[in-house]
Amino acid sequence: MDLPEESPVSRFGSAWPPSDRTTSAGWPTGSPCLINYMLLQRNLSGISLACLLSDLGGLNMSRRKYELHNVLDEHLRLIRWPARRPLRQAALVYLASKFEDGQQYGESAVNALLRRWHVFDDPALLRRELYDGGFVKRTPDGRAYWKVPA
DSSP, X not given: OOOOTTOHHHHHGGGSOOOSOBOTTSOBTTOHHHHHHHHHHTTOTXXXXXXXXXXXXXXXXOTGGGGGGGGBOTTXXXXXXXXXXXXXXXXXXXXXXXXXXXXXXXXXXXXXXXXXXXXXXXXXXXXXXXXXXXXXXEOTTSSEEEEOOO
16 A cells, blocks of 8 residues: 555554555544544644543444544534534533533523534524533523533
8 A cells, every 4th residue: 555655654653553444645534543633633732532532421432423523623612513413412512511510600601601612603502402411400490500410
């Protein structure tokens, strides 16, 4: 196989996991290492795949669920609401991790927090999904929200 100048094998040698299928650039397709490299390429060097997955609350992550990076921009904000349920669940866990344990938030504070972590400007959708998914609780009148302890 003819590898590009900056390929996983040229960077990491034999430690790189072998794969039968590779991208045109020589990277294994669907590999968690590929996802980690793509995160680093998008100037997300402060986050590793292991950190991202630990933020996802220990979900049983299949290969498809590693694709959360496709819905995050360079500032780790959601750029769109995922269509697939596993990715939506991963996005909800990611957003829930932004709430402080034991702190109560008013509706406007929840909206402000969610606006910091998404760009498609629909905090009501995210707030509703977090509540319906059991990630946050709220008072019956909706004035106060808090994170459900993991």
